[in-house]
Amino acid sequence: MLVGREAELAQLDRLLDEARTGNPVLALVEGPSGIGxxxxxxxxxxxxxxxxxxSASGAPWESAHPWGVLEQLMRAPVTATDAIDAAHAYLDRLEDPALIVIEDTHWVDTESLQALSSMIRRAHGRSLLIVWICPDVLPDGVADATARILTSHYADTIHVGPLLPSDIAQLALLRIGADLSPWTARRLHEHTLGSPRPILQLLDEIPRTQWHGWQARFPAPRQHAAVVGRALGACTDETRALIEAAAVLGTECPLALVAALAGIEDPTVTLEGAHTAGLLTMREQxxxxxxxxxxxxxxxxxxxxxxPARWRALHARAATLVDDEGDALFHLVSATPTADASVADRLDKFAQERAVDGAWSNAxxxxxxxxxxxxxxxxxxxxxxxxxxALTGAADLPQAQTFVPEIESVPGGPMRNAVLGYLAIQRGRxxxxxxxxxxxxxxxxxxxxxxxxxAMICQRMVLHSLARLRGDDLVAWADRASELVSVDAPAAVESQAIRGLGLAMTGRVDAARASYASLADHVRLGAQSQRVRMAEGWLALAVDEPDWARTELEAAEPTTFRGGSLRISLWSQAWLARTQFALGAWGDALRTVDRAAAQLDSTGLDLLxxxxxxxxxxxxxxxxDWSAAREHLRRGRAGTNDYALMLVPSCIAAAQCAEVSADYDGVLRYLEPLVAMQxxxxxxxxxFWPWPDLYGNALVMTGRIDEADSFLRPHEERAADRGHRSAKARVGFVRGRxxxxRGDIDSAREVFExxxxxxxxxxxxxDRARINFAYGQTMRRAGRRRxxxxxxxxxxELYSTLGATSYVQRCDRELKAGGLKTGNGAPTTRNVDVGSLTPQERAVATLVASGHTNKEVAGELFLSVKTVQYHLTRVYxxxxIRSRSELAAQFRQEE
Known part of the structure; x- marks a missing residue:
């Protein structure tokens, strides 16, 4: 039952393959105790x-016995006087090939380790793999000589790390047949630090039926609890009191507060005992x-x-010592053995206060x-x-999902439906x-x-309308919410934060700007401000102000110090990546995407x-990097039954990738769902969505000129009416094509300029690079080579600066096809058959020789398929020669 170790197994397989070739390998498999x-x-x-x-294994009581482990391997006493002689003796007896595994290598005697190390140096030409297994942090008592030997063999180290939450879910399914929710798997990962041994122990010890419900916290595995119990039993009464006080207060708490709860005036000596027992660690900052x-x-x-009695007493005292109101209330709950309406009411009031600030996780x-x-x-x-x-608002969808069966079991009502509907929005349903x-x-x-x-239902309708890209509906629901409650209410603030986007999506950009200007007077700091800045950043990107967009979106991304919402942070990161792409900061964009993608996986927020x-x-x-591109396309795939906010970027991404590879039929196919949207x-x-130029360009490149003309006209009119500069430029280059x-080169030149x-x-x-590329292709086809x-x-030059190697290569092919010089000054023709190929023939032959079809070559070089066939016939x-394979062979020979 091994899960989550594919990468480590692949490393071992690679080392074994190397050993099979006659290059002996010594591999070190290390990691924490219990990690697998x-x-x-x-x-x-x-x-x-x-x-x-x-196989053999070390033991602490045998570590001082010379040749102990080598005797296990040889199954006979070692008579050699030094490590080199012992290495030769064992090699003489060892078959070829061989695999040697040593457990607990840190407890192996020094002489045996030296001999095994010497064997690797003297087994040239033999198929030998030696695997040493040891902890990544050596315990006390390990000999200095042993530590030095292990350190010298870190070249081929395989580190075994913690299991991921997804691995834990798979392990639970295999072990006990329990299908853990993502939230439960994540919490079990945090509780065990991803170590398989305690995970398996808890899976066996906790009844299977309890894994599907909500648990406030997990217990320690019985074996671990026994070890801790023995260590605690050996402590003094004061030390034990200090450790128990720390357990009541939390995972990390000030020493002064712990000492006060334990009733200890000077905790110095007491803390030393807790540290020696290995039960508490101290950090000073x-x-x-x-x-x-x-x-x-x-x-x-x-x-x-x-x-139980001491537990309640400690929590009751802790409630009077902590400063944070929420912490005090939770301590009161732990000090209350039965239901308590008064404490519950105080928690409810606290939750409402946190909700006003948008701190949904605390609420x-x-x-x-x-x-x-x-x-x-x-x-x-x-x-x-x-x-x-509130969990849904905090983007903690896996935890929210654990309560859904309980909520669905109660009779339907507006509140119940609104909450389940909100959860469905975030999940993209x-x-x-x-x-x-x-x-x-x-x-x-x-x-x-x-x-x-x-008002809360209206606010959910606002988000639902945004996800459907229904700007008019969005504005109407936002106005309803504002009419029902005060402007400071959370539902009104969240609705108004998005309302400006609805106005802009329906062409009312000035009204959108005014809407956000009016919010400044009554929006609080923290999560409320975060929502407004995210929306303003999105709007700024849409109206050709990417520098402003970057400022607003970067400010809306962090959550730790400003009390913001992870859900809004993910929206901000999605649009920040688009902004960074537009500005040419592609490295930053990829880092933003990777960060947001990891957070999406943990939150389950499929909408984004x-x-x-x-x-x-x-x-x-x-x-x-087509492998990475395809992986992002796979993870971002959406269908026609999904929200428009999901379908549109999914289609555009696929179409943009197809355009890079000059697959213009693919561009049309991927964008067809957008053409059909009602x-x-x-x-x-x-x-807002850069797709009309993609579609129009693909129509031209596939010879559907009249369709491209009729498709483009309303987009040109709308861009001109709005005065939108980048949109006019994008549709303009399609008009140039x-x-x-149609043969009007002068008009084409004018539109491109x-x-x-x-x-x-x-x-x-x-955008400038893309238009210049289309402009150049068009001029070359018209015979305007210079x-x-x-x-x-x-x-x-622009593509090269951006790192767009796919288009740098296409530019080089265009320059060669034009018969002039490439960017590095090299001649565009080679001495292929005494220079018998024209530049155009050379460009066609190069693509065909590399495996492209005539249709693909036509799209790449902006030629008709008949023209490609004509050039190819002349090349043959x-x-x-008479075939494409012969052409490829000819080019390989010339290379």
């Missing part, structure tokens, strides 16, 4: 065939000393060993805890539902969200009878998946 090093090596050994396996446990399981073991914890100690059944259910709603939210609104009846609930992975796919394609206002609004295809002029004041290097050379060189004739 031995299980990994056993799995590796069990699948080997044709390699005799010899800027004069403040904090205490923590070596791992969460140790804290759980100490906490579980405290008796969720308070509400769910309050629901567990609320005596009244109906009120208990309402608090649980609100807690799940458009139809489910629409059904639940419209049902919630209809159940409500008179909105003014419960204005807060009505395509938006985040869009930039990753495009950048990697442009840089020629609600189009936000989709076609200039600046149309003019050229106007497009470049529109972009001149904007910091958009990729004009083509100039603009293609400009495109090449000049070379005296």
């Amino acid at each position: 090093k031995s299980a990994l090596v056993k799995h590796f050994v069990d699948k080997q065939q044709g390699f005799p396996v010899h 800027r004069g403040v000393v904090t205490l923590s446990f070596p791992d969460p399981m140790t804290r759980a073991a100490v906490a579980d060993g405290i008796g 969720a914890e308070a509400l769910i805890t309050a629901s567990r100690i609320t005596p009244d059944r109906e009120l208990r259910t309402q608090r649980l539902i609100r807690g799940v709603d 458009a139809a489910e969200a629409h059904y639940l939210l419209t049902g919630a609104w209809n159940m409500l009846g008179d909105a003014h009878a419960d204005p807060e609930l009505a 998946r395509p938006l985040v992975h869009w930039t990753g796919a495009q950048v990697h394609a442009l840089r020629g 609600s189009r206002q936000a989709l076609d609004e200039p600046g 149309i003019h050229a295809a 106007e497009s470049l002029e529109s972009l001149a004041p904007l910091p958009l290097p990729y 004009d083509a050379d100039a603009v293609i060189r400009a495109a090449r 004739s000049k070379f005296g």
Whole structure:
């Protein structure tokens, strides 16, 4: 039962393959205790065939016995006087090939280690792999000579790290048949630090039925609890009191607070005892000393060993000592053995205060805890539902999902439906969200009878409308929310933060700007401000102000110090990556994508998946890393039943990648769902979604000139009406291609120049490169080779600066096809058959020889398929060949 170790097994396989070639290898498999090093090596050994396996192990009581481990391997006494003689003696007896595995290498006697090390140096030409297994941090008592030998063999080290939450879920399924939720798997990972041994122990010890419910915390495995219990039993009463106080207060807390709770005036000597026992660690930073446990399981073991009466007394005293109101309330809960309406009410009030600030994670914890100690059944259910709603707002969807069965078991109502609809939005389930939210609104009846609930439903409808790209609906629902509650209410603030985007999506950019200007007076700092800055950043990117967009989106991304929401941070990161792409900071864009993608995986916020992975796919394609590009396309895939906010970036990403590879039929195919969309206002609004130029260009490149003309006209009119510079430039270069295809080269040149002029004041290097490239292709086809050379060189320089190697190569081919010189000054023709190929023939032959079809070559070089066939026929004739394979062979020979 080995999961999550594919990379480590691949490393071992690679080392074994090297050993098979006659290059002996000594590999070090290291990692923390219990991480699964031995299980990994056993799995590796069990699948080997044709390699005799010899194994031995070290032991601390044998580490001073010379040749102890070598005697295990040779099964006979060692008579050699030094390590080199012993190495030769063992090699003489060892078959070829051979695999030697040493467990607990850190406890192996020095003489045996020296002999094994010498064997590797003297086994030239033999198929020999030696695997040493040891911890990554050597324990006390290991000989200095042993440590030096191990250190000298770190060249081929395989580090075995913690399992990922997904690995833990798979392990649970295999071990006990329990399908852990992502939230439970993540918490089990945090509790065990991803170590397989305690994970397996807990899977066996906790009843299977309990794994599907919500657990406040996990216990320590019984074996670990026993070890901690013995260590705790050996401590003095004061030391034990200090350790138990630390367990009550949390994973990391100030020493002064721990000492106060334990009733110890001078904790210095006491702390020394806790440190010696290995139960507490100390850290000092800027004069403040904090205490923590070596791992969460140790804290759980100490906490579980405290008796009920002392447990309640410690928590009751802690509630009077801590400064944070939320911490005090949670301590009161732990000090309360039964349901307590008064404490539950205080938690509810605290949650409402945190919700006003947008601190949904704190609000969720308070509400769910309050629901567990609320005596009244109906009120208990309402608090649980609100807690799940807050978890959704905090983007902790895996944890929210664990409560869904409990919520679905209660009778339907507007609050229940609104919360489940909100969760459905974040998970990207458009139809489910629409059904639940419209049902919630209809159940409500008179909105003014419960204005807060009505405003909350309106706010969910605002987000639903945004995800559907329905700007008019978004504005209408936002206005309803503002009419129902005060401007400072969370539902009103969140609705107004998005309202400006709805206005801009429907062409009312000035009204959108005014809307955000009016919010400045009553938006609080923290999460409320974060929402507004995210939306303003998105708007700035859409209206050709990427520098402003970057400032706003970077400010909206952090959550740690400003009390922001992870959900809004992910929106900010998605649009920040697009902004960084537009500005040419592609390295920054990829880092933003990678950071956001990792957070998406942990939150389950599927609504934003395509938006985040869009930039990753495009950048990697442009840089020629097609494996990475395809992976981003896969992870960002969406279908026609998904939200428009998911479908649109998914389609555009696939089309942009297809354009990079000159697959213009693919571009049309990928964008077809956008052409067929019924609600189009936000989709076609200039600046929001850069797809019309992609589609129009592909129509031209596939010879559908009249279709391209009719498709482009409304987009040109809209861009001109809005005065949107980059949108005018993008559709302008397509108009230039149309003019050229109809033989009007002068009009084509004029439109291309106007497009470049529109972009001149904007910091958009990729757009300039793209237009220059299209301009150059068009001029070359029209026979204007010198004009083509100039603009293609400009495109090449921009692409090179961006790292867009895919287009740098295409520019070089265009320059060669034009018969002038390439960017590095090298001649465009080679001495192929005494220079018998024209530049155009050379370009066609190069692509065909590399495996491209005639259709692909036509798209790449902006020629008709018939023209490609004509050039190819002439190439065949000049070379005296008859097939593409012969052409490829001819080029290989010339190279």
